[in-house]
Amino acid sequence: MLPDSAHPVWIQIATGKKAVSSGKLAINLLIQNNRIEMEKDASPAHVKEIAGRTYQFFKQYETIFASEFQKILG
Amino acid sequence: MLETIHASLQTVAQLEAAIRGGEPLFLAGSRDALQRLPRGNWVAGTIPYFMTDDGGLLSEDRVFATPVPACAVSVKPAVYGASDLAALYREAPLHGFTFLVLPAATEVHKTFAERASSFDGFLLKPMVGWVTGVRVDRIGAERPAVIDGMTGELFEDRCAALHLALPANKIADLDIVNIFDRGDGPTIRFDDAGFKVRECLIDGGWANLASYVTRHGIPTEFPLVGDYNGSAINVSFQKVDAQAGTVDFYAPVFPGVNYHFAKPVADYEKAFAEAIGNDSQEPEFACNCILNYLYGKLEGKKTGHVTGPITFGEVAHQLLNQTMVRLYLRDIG
Numbered sequence: 001m002l003p004d005s006a007h008p009v010w011i012q013i014a015t016g017k018k019a020v021s022s023g024k025l026a027i028n029l030l031i032q033n034n035r036i037e038m039e040k041d042a043s044p045a046h047v048k049e050i051a052g053r054t055y056q057f058f059k060q061y062e063t064i065f066a067s068e069f070q071k072i073l074g
Numbered sequence: 075m076l077e078t079i080h081a082s083l084q085t086v087a088q089l090e091a092a093i094r095g096g097e098p099l100f101l102a103g104s105r106d107a108l109q110r111l112p113r114g115n116w117v118a119g120t121i122p123y124f125m126t127d128d129g130g131l132l133s134e135d136r137v138f139a140t141p142v143p144a145c146a147v148s149v150k151p152a153v154y155g156a157s158d159l160a161a162l163y164r165e166a167p168l169h170g171f172t173f174l175v176l177p178a179a180t181e182v183h184k185t186f187a188e189r190a191s192s193f194d195g196f197l198l199k200p201m202v203g204w205v206t207g208v209r210v211d212r213i214g215a216e217r218p219a220v221i222d223g224m225t226g227e228l229f230e231d232r233c234a235a236l237h238l239a240l241p242a243n244k245i246a247d248l249d250i251v252n253i254f255d256r257g258d259g260p261t262i263r264f265d266d267a268g269f270k271v272r273e274c275l276i277d278g279g280w281a282n283l284a285s286y287v288t289r290h291g292i293p294t295e296f297p298l299v300g301d302y303n304g305s306a307i308n309v310s311f312q313k314v315d316a317q318a319g320t321v322d323f324y325a326p327v328f329p330g331v332n333y334h335f336a337k338p339v340a341d342y343e344k345a346f347a348e349a350i351g352n353d354s355q356e357p358e359f360a361c362n363c364i365l366n367y368l369y370g371k372l373e374g375k376k377t378g379h380v381t382g383p384i385t386f387g388e389v390a391h392q393l394l395n396q397t398m399v400r401l402y403l404r405d406i407g
Contacts, residue, residue, distance in 0.1 A: 026197055029392065039329070
């Protein structure tokens with residue numbers, strides 16, 4: 001079960017404060033893309049947008065990446 | 075969906091019956107072979123190179139057919155130009171994936187390569203496919219193209235897509251097989267995104283990449299390897315012009331990514347066999363890069379047990395180079 005969309009963990013992942021290590025291509029593309037987006041614009045509004053996209057991604061792939069997500073989210 | 079054929083190299087005659095029977099297909103073949111097919115529910119890209127059960131093969135009269143998975147609940151072909159690529163993502167199903175073919179060295183190819191990650195739906199609406207090409211001895215003389223099988227129209231400046239919706243219990247999972255690892259050399263970073271590069275940061279100092287590659291005798295048949303949070307994403311060298319001070323790549327480099335020259339690979343066939351191992355699930359679709367075919371001398375040699383077109387660029391969410399792409403459908407309950 002994922003934390004809800006308002007949980008601070010999504011901001012932590014979006015900003016890179018929570019490290020994500022994975023062998024899955026899609027997860028790594030998401031994290032690298034977040035990093036690039038953050039370098040361009042780290043304003044609170046943009047961080048919120050990136051965190052929202054991150055939550056959506058986790059929601060979509062919750063079943064097939066369950067064990068990866070469990071490791072990431074603790 | 076019908077799924078009367080399995081993913082394999084077919085003659086035009088063999089495909090005619092499946093197409094006339096209404097089977098939706100994702101096709102790869104020479105322009106001549108594709109233009110001999112009847113109209114139907116298919117999209118295709120031009121390429122005459124294939125990985126087959128018997129090894130790498132050049133064939134201008136056969137077509138590699140990938141059937142739409144039998145579980146697909148809807149199939150919608152479409153074409154898009156560079157200016158309406160956002161619609162590719164808008165029109166992709168909320169739950170499914172899209173087969174995509176992009177003609178090489180065109181504005182639509184460049185726009186997808188540089189901007190895919192900026193479109194709403196990136197990663198959430200998986201794109202899988204490849205960049206179309208021609209026989210390497212006809213590069214420049216013949217143009218890569220895509221065909222919308224519904225109309226029979228051929229496009230040299232638009233991409234073709236087959237949007238597939240999946241049932242709630244299936245999800246698309248894209249995976250790559252990259253035989254290249256980063257080497258021990260310097261870390262390279264770029265300030266701007268693009269296919270053509272002049273200056274870059276090499277271990278923190280500004281330098282001209284073309285001069286560096288020439289001076290150090292870097293073998294350019296091996297790619298630059300970008301570190302995407304631990305996933306190795308290749309960018310292949312197209313041309314190094316030391317006099318002009320430019321390097322052209324087959325995919326864009328991006329700022330914010332650490333790149334390294336790849337560790338050389340001596341035996342591509344062995345490297346693929348080892349990387350693929352004994353994966354028991356067959357992918358629904360796979361493709362591999364023409365540079366691996368050429369530099370790895372893969373004609374007549376196998377790339378593990380995986381078959382599919384050999385292409386001028388691969389797509390797994392974003393444009394890739396010198397990489398095998400595989401599509402799997404996973405059960406989710």
